Amino acid sequence: MHTIYEWVAGPLTWIAFLIFFGGLLYRLVRLVTLVRRKEPFIFTYMSLKYGLRSILHWSLPFGTVNWRLHPVLTIVTFAFHICLLAAPIFLMAHAILFKEAWGVGWPSLPDAVADGMTVVVIAGAIFFLVRRIVRPEVRFVTSASDYVLLAIVAAPFVTGFIAYHQFFAYRWMLVAHMVSGQIMLVAIPFTRLAHMLFAPLTRAYMGSEFGGVRRAIDW
Amino acid sequence: MKSFVPVWLAIALALLSAAALKAQEDMRTVPNDAFVSPQRPPSVFVHDAHNEAAGIDECNQCHHVYRDGELVADESSEDQRCSDCHAEEAAGDGPPALMDAFHGNCKQCHLENGKGPVMCGECHQRQ
Numbered sequence: 513m514h515t516i517y518e519w520v521a522g523p524l525t526w527i528a529f530l531i532f533f534g535g536l537l538y539r540l541v542r543l544v545t546l547v548r549r550k551e552p553f554i555f556t557y558m559s560l561k562y563g564l565r566s567i568l569h570w571s572l573p574f575g576t577v578n579w580r581l582h583p584v585l586t587i588v589t590f591a592f593h594i595c596l597l598a599a600p601i602f603l604m605a606h607a608i609l610f611k612e613a614w615g616v617g618w619p620s621l622p623d624a625v626a627d628g629m630t631v632v633v634i635a636g637a638i639f640f641l642v643r644r645i646v647r648p649e650v651r652f653v654t655s656a657s658d659y660v661l662l663a664i665v666a667a668p669f670v671t672g673f674i675a676y677h678q679f680f681a682y683r684w685m686l687v688a689h690m691v692s693g694q695i696m697l698v699a700i701p702f703t704r705l706a707h708m709l710f711a712p713l714t715r716a717y718m719g720s721e722f723g724g725v726r727r728a729i730d731w
Numbered sequence: 732m733k734s735f736v737p738v739w740l741a742i743a744l745a746l747l748s749a750a751a752l753k754a755q756e757d758m759r760t761v762p763n764d765a766f767v768s769p770q771r772p773p774s775v776f777v778h779d780a781h782n783e784a785a786g787i788d789e790c791n792q793c794h795h796v797y798r799d800g801e802l803v804a805d806e807s808s809e810d811q812r813c814s815d816c817h818a819e820e821a822a823g824d825g826p827p828a829l830m831d832a833f834h835g836n837c838k839q840c841h842l843e844n845g846k847g848p849v850m851c852g853e854c855h856q857r858q
Contacts, residue, residue, distance in 0.1 A: 514845050604770055605851050608834065623770040678857045686850050 513683055520690045521609070528694035535701025536709050543713070559720045566719025567712055569731035576731035585643075592636030595629035596665070600693075602626070623676075630673050637666040657703070664699050667692035765814035765829060771855035774833065775848075785847070793836055797826065 547554055569575045579586040600606060604620035611617035621629075641662055644654045671689035675682060699705055722730035760773035787793070791807035797816075808816075814829055821828035827835060837854065841847030848854050 514849065517849055518842070608830075611831070612834065612838075622768070675852065678852050682852045683850060686852065 516687060520687055520694075524694055525690070528697045532697040532700060535698070536706075539701050539706055539709060543710070554717065557720055557724045558717065559724050562719045562723025563716030564719075565723065566730050567715045570715055578731075588636050588639050591632050592640075595632040595636070596669075599626045599629040599633065600668070627673070627676065630669050630676075633669045634666060634673065637662055637669070661699070661703055661705060664692070664696050664703075665705070668696055761833065765812065766819060771851070772857055774837070774854040775856050776837075776854075785844075800824075 570579075572579075573586055573590045574580050574583070598621070602619070602621045603626045604623060607617055607620045620626075641659070644650050644658060644662075668689060671685055671692055674680070675685040675689050679685075696705075700708055718730050722728045759775060759777050761776045763769040763773040781787075789807075790809045791805075794807045794809040794811075796803040796806040796808050813832060816826050817829040817832040818826075819829050821831065826832065837847075838849055841849050
């Protein structure tokens with residue numbers, strides 16, 4: 513178990529983070545290169561002001577007409593995404609491991625709060641799963657890969673939850689937790705999870721076009 | 732019937748104190764009462780069994796003494812609490828914070844020797 517743990521917590525974690533950051537950088541560079549080659553006119557109306565204005569409105573719950581039209585989805589998606597980011601980053605156990613490896617620490621959430629946020633993420637994943645199956649307009653644009661992606665995102669939280677509470681098979685659950693987290697990190701740049709990077713860029717583009725060209729608002 | 736009461740009381744007291752002694756004898760965890768709000772259950776640690784398994788003979792392998800940042804080779808500190816030197820929050824370049832000191836003493840040694848628990852829940856076991 514020592515060998516497995518040290519391998520997964522060491523080199524595998526390194527590889528996962530390198531692919532995650534390297535992959536995101538690659539996608540960003542590739543996006544900019546493609547735009548420059550194929551649609552360079554976009555740069556003529558890209559605007560920091562209109563871009564940020566749009567991002568701001570869409571970052572506020574109920575800050576857009578579309579958010580207000582779908583209140584349940586709005587609440588779930590905000591809760592899901594905030595908890596999805598905050599729980600792992602500010603989890604005490606993660607901060608401890610990082611400090612042991614790098615000597616740098618940061619404030620962390622009480623375990624009980626992170627535990628609650630994990631439940632929110634898992635509940636959100638179930639909501640999105642049911643939504644994909646039940647809502648015809650969502651089912652229409654759903655393919656098998658969407659279910660796989662949802663599973664990839666939910667897995668680190670489900671395994672982390674079981675490991676934290678030590679419900680069963682603790683050691684294997686922790687290994688599964690680390691490996692599933694690494695799979696998620698690696699998947700982000702190369703799947704639709706890349707919306708982590710692209711969503712603000714798309715928003716900035718839309719905001720710029722609506723604000724600077726159409727003279728309209730996009731929220 | 733009345734005379735039975737003190738007898739039962741005496742037996743109960745005897746049992747209680749025996750239990751207390753027994754509990755002291757096989758203390759199974761590192762007390763975590765120095766933490767204001769401990770986030771995890773106290774770490775499992777059976778002192779004598781651990782040291783026998785790990786082949787630790789010298790007290791100061793764990794109960795070390797540092798003076799001016801230097802390890803004092805032939806002194807030991809088993810008469811003190813870890814928290815006497817290691818505060819919950821580390822100050823500047825003083826001794827490591829209490830939690831870091833515990834993790835450094837236990838987990839680091841386990842990693843270096845390839846033996847003993849290294850995953851959070853292996854020590855911080857929920858009962």
